[in-house]
Amino acid sequence: MGAGKTTVGRMLAKRLGRPFLDSDHEIVERTGVPIPTIFEIEGEDGFRRREAQTIHDLTGGGGLVLATGGGVVINPENRRRLNETGWVVYLNVPPRLLYERTRHDRNRPLLHVEDPLAKLEELHAIRDPLYREAAHIVVDGSHLVAAGIVQHLLREFNRLCKA
C-alpha cells in the first residue's frame, strides 16, 4: 500500500548483498500488462489468483529480499507460505501517510475511488491483524529516514538468527 517497501527493500537487499524482487513487478512481467489492466479484465479475484501463484513461485528458495503487494496477506496460504519460508517484515504506516505517499500514483486500482483516504483506513483496519499474523518483525514505516529502518531490521535479523 505504498508503505515504502520498495525504498526500504532495495536498500536492505543491497546491505545484505542479495537480489531484490517485487511480486507485483513479477506479475506485470508474467502477464505483460499493468496491474490496473489485470483488475479490469479479470477482476480482483483474477489478480489474487495470479498473486498467490507468484508468491508460491518466488518463495521457498531463500536468498533474496521480496517486496509484496499490500493485499498479499488477505490469503491465508500466502501468510503461511511467507511466514514459513523467510523472515517477514510488516512495515506499518498510518493511513494518512499512506495516502500522502500514494496519492500521485494511478497504478493502484483499489484506490480509484472517491475517497481514497477512507479506503486506506478501511484496508488498514482489516489487514493490520493479518500483517501481524504473518510477520516476525513489525516496524514503524513512518520513520523519516529509510536507512534508519534498514539499520533496525539488520539488528532484528541478527537477534532472530541467534534466538
Ligand SMILES: Nc1ncnc2c1ncn2[C@@H]1O[C@H](COP(=O)(O)OP(=O)(O)O)[C@@H](O)[C@H]1O
Ligand atoms: N521512509 C520514507 N520516508 C519518506 N518517504 C518515503 C519513505 N519510504 C518511501 N517513501 C516515499 O513513499 C513513496 C512510496 O514508496 P515506495 O517505496 O515506492 O512504496 P511501495 O513500494 O510500498 O509502494 C515514494 O514516493 C517514496 O519516495
Ligand SMILES: O=C(O)C1=C[C@@H](OP(=O)(O)O)[C@@H](O)[C@H](O)C1
Ligand atoms: O493493497 C492491495 O490490495 C494492492 C496493492 C498493490 O501493491 P502496493 O502495495 O505496492 O500498492 C497491488 O498489489 C494491487 O494494486 C493490490
